[in-house]
Amino acid sequence: MSKNNNTSKIEKSLKRRYLKENIFKASGYASIGIAFMFLVVLLADIGIKAMPAFIQTQIELKLDLSYESLQLNPESSVAEIKKVDFRQVIRKALRKQFPDVKKRKEKKQLYSLISSGAEYQLRDMVLENKELIGNEHSFNLYADDDVDALIKGTINRKLAQSERRVKDFKISLIEVLEKNNQVSKKFNWTFFSSGDSREPELAGIKGAIMGSIYTILVTLMLSFPVAVAAAIYLEEFAPKNRMIDFIEININNLAAVPSIVFGLLGLAVFINFFSLPRSAPIVGGIVLSLMTLPTIIIASRSAIKAVPPSLREAALGLGASKMQTVFHHVFPAALPGILTGTIIGMAQALGETAPLLMIGMVAFIVDIPQTIVDPATVLPIQVFLWADSPERGFLEKTSAAILVLIGFLIIMNALAIYLRKKFEKKW
């Protein structure tokens, strides 16, 4: 009798329990769906905006490189070639193609079809291959960013003249070039091979990539050994007393300090007091390692804590010393967790902007850094700088730089997963 009673009671409650379970499942799916949707929208938006940045418009011109026009002779030295006014060579070719353009204003428009960097592009090509001198050759020269935008369609030709940057006259010139098949779209290698520039068509990400790599290397070299040593000491050797509790609390506090404060510290201590170079990856790396230390320490400590005590007992019971126990058994067993924590910290450092602003890594730097003491900037700051620039061409560069940054992060996370799988032991 009582049994039947119970069964019916349980049956009733079962329905309720399953309902709750289903609601929970549904909300779980919904949360994942929303998160995924945001991710897709974000990536798609950035991706679509970034696409034009990987294409570069070039204009083909026949340039007269004869000795007399360059004012050179077959025995000219490299220094002499460097002194040649290649801008005039390009302008002459443009005037030759458009003989009707006579007015000063119109000439200015004509010259602005070609990027102001094209003369250096031409100079480098000539220096690389001196046999070009003495003849007439066709060259693909960078188009100016406005022309580039027009060709890519980011500037709408159908708008009223007053509402667009490129005026009717210039469009008519471009249309002539297009008709002659002189305009071509090529993959934008410049973007990956050069440093920053004020001209969007000449600006590249390589300086920022190298800056980021140097900064992260400095950060890794400093924070990994220090953090792991601190974590091992605190977990395995430290006595349990108030001093250690105090240190622990402060490590946790350090993890919560706003990152710009570390930048101020870097400015005050490393640059002003120790006179380390401004804007250099070494200072950036030191500041970022201060910032990532607590992250790695906390992750490493929990990884060490998760090593089963039976492993320690096994080693101690065999007569291994404390040090041997830790370094032969506990540390290798905790390594996957430590590496994961480290790479999370590194990824955090890679995406950090604020502290680096304070130490001058926000400067406009054209040269690609060669060492850790050269002035440099990093990827997130490059994004910041380009997003701040008024030229239209930087819009797509900004998105492309974000894509590169995300690519970096994906590579680092993939590395983390690979290392974890590699070092993980089965119990």
Add this chain to the structure above:
Amino acid sequence: MNTQALQNNLMKDKSNEAILAEHSKTIGQPFCDNPKISTRDVNVYYAENHAIQDVSLDMGQNEVIALIGPSGCGKSTYLRCLNRMNDTIDSCRVSGKFIIDDIDIYAKSQDPVLLRARVGMVFQKPNPFPKSIYDNVAYGPKIHGLTSNKAELDDLVEESLSKAGLFNEVKDRLGDSGTGLSGGQQQRLCIARTIAVQPEVILMDEPASALDPIATAKVEELINELRKNYTIVIVTHSMQQAARVSQRTAYFHLGKLIEVGETKQIFTNPLHELTERYITGRFG
């Protein structure tokens, strides 16, 4: 003997707590001639908790002594005192005399690392290192520098595995991970690892509690075999196991050592009422 029996009769109707409160001195034969390890007046505290009270016990040469008793009676704690494994627990305080071969185990000059090389330990849960079978056994000799070359080490590993009765089962896969073995094999690997260091005493903390009956039988056989060369102290919850493998048995109850005697006598004719209640299963 008669007075003892009389005393026991008086206790028949009392509760465990009442008997324990009256109990002051271990009965039976806690001491023996020419002991390997002898302990006197051992007291252990975990912070405020008095885990072991005034225990005095000897362990003879080449003897298997079983420590039995209900959970929480302090037998594992006592065992871990013998190779100072309790040093790793911060709140644990140990007092009393522990002598192994005229050497004071807890003397300031005594290095726990050296002690643990002489007094090996096998744990309740098989805990091989996540390394190869070979490396598991070779680890102890390596850190202590017991062998001078690879060939010697190979021989020692083979000998240890053979003594633990494992060599024939694993000789073709010494490079495989030790954690990939079955539970019983893992425990025998842990025993092989312990004897590779060539200790004089082996402490076993419920070595068969995580094993099935067949693996248990193998481990017990092994203990009988090892007795020829080692002194073995074994903690066990299985009274049959204590009866099968040990020569002497000590009964612990709530931190006190109640009775020690020949195993046969303890299980057939216990002197103390608490011992009798425990081995006949009239407990708790």
